[in-house]
Amino acid sequence: MSVKVKIQNFGSKLSGMVIPNLGAFMAWGILTAVGIAIDNEVLRSFIVPMLTYLLPLLIAFAGGNAVYGFRGGVIGAVATIGVIIGSDITMFIGAMILGPSSAWLLKKFDKSIDGKIPTGFELLINNISSGLIGGALAVIGYLFVAPAISSLTGVLAGGVDFLVTHKLLPLTAVFIEPAKVLFLNNAIGQGILTPLGTTQLAQLGKSVMFLLESNPGPGIGVLLAYMFFGKGNSKATAYGAGVIHFFGGIHEIYFPFVLMNPPLVIALIAGGASGTLMFSIFKVGLIGVASPGSIISIMMMAAEGDRLKIIISILVSSIVTFLIAIPLVKRAKNSDSQLKDSVKEMEKMKGKESRISSVFENQANTNYNLADVKLIAYACDAGLGSSAMGAGVLQKKLRAAGIDDIKVFHVAVNNLPAECQVIVSHESLMARVKEKQSGCYFVEIVDYLNAPEYEQLIKDIKEAREKAAD
């Protein structure tokens, strides 16, 4: 495997943990923003438990689930509770490490005892092994992983401290932005910048320290890039996230967008650094902590006469981030599914006429990785008769084959969603389907009820999953 594919793999694994949970992040962001804005006790009481427990555990579950199904998700969440309890900081990195890796361990264990369990004891043994291994991993997480991640926070904080004392303020972005994305923003903001800022405040009457971490410019830059150049779910979510981030000051809402496409950190660092440079040139500052880091609270805390200069600086940092993020977001589109890239390359090389040629389309099929398939579209003209029937039959067959996590839905060809993985359709409709969509896995059938293609598809999915598992 080439390095590029490996990185893309890693990226798609991260986004696989984050994207399914975007809704939970939104819920948390909305509750937090509204709770702080109207200072409501009930809403505020959600903030910490959701951030500390719910969100990391969801990520751990999704990570485990991707590796080893529901059972992998369960053990991933169990193991992650260890790092959560064993640390004072938000444990997203812990969840992203322990979720998939504990599922992987459990899978290896299951393989090693496969066939050695007496019939009738499978369920019992499965639950006991999940319990024992999960419990042990949680303790290991508490004892070893949590301190390791906490010390990483220490390193990042130390870096910021060093740069501040050596008057290299813009470079602090190198530490601050990655730390934010890993949800370590509070550790840095409250641990270092606030004390430093308070000291300056006493001497100068204002401090730039309060702006370093609360600057919403880089975050909105990334979200803007997703709004204009993103795709599907992430594009749609970026709008709401942008409002919550920029006006609500809940920066956490944009972190998942970066986690699912890690190179974006570069855009954040560049934006953060240029913003801080502008702050330094203008010699602006805040007269207190801007919390949450929304444009509104920053304006409220701005020193007299600094407002416009601060807005300009924030604007500069958002534009810098936005411009650098554009190609990165565009590129990520293609790596959504690992091999779409190469399929597209292939199509390009073969020229336009290949679109008509089903031979080439089949070749594209053989390059498609079926291991990650979660949705199968069954298309017909009206989207309610033959496709509904075929979808029902295929769904039943998948279930009978032990595949529970793939959903088959029926749809009219004209309403095919932008993002499809596998499309099943009748031979005579396939030309229209392919005109509408490219880069998918196509299954052409004639007999909706007894298509031999169903069995082949199920077999291919199973094989792809086994391959991906090794």
Add this chain to the structure above:
Amino acid sequence: MLLDRITASDVLIQLKTDNWEDAIRKSSQTLLEKGSIESRYIDAMIKVVHENGPYIVISKHIALAHARTECGALHTDITFATLDPAIHFNAGALDPVKLIITLSATDADTHLDLLGELSDILMDEEKSEALFNAGSAEEFVQILHSN
């Protein structure tokens, strides 16, 4: 709407016809008389086959005639007609068609359970053979309900 709600009045037996267009027309009369479809729905069902090919032939000897909701479907409903003689739909190996199921659906989902039950029966070769050869509407309904 599930299969056990289908009665003998929803079934036509041994319909005489000599081409697929006429077969769709005649078999959809029941839906028209019940007020479940407008007459333009019938034209739409025929038009989609002209435009897209015989994709409504869903399995060997079986066609599921239907069109889009906006083409004049008034109620979600389903009727059956067996053909004697069997009719060619240019559907290759799946020809000739012996049973036309006519579906009208007012949304994409309410009829799914019904289609699910129906596909169980139609995938059973013995049962579908019995449906093709049913001598009366009552017998046909009995086979449908035998699940």
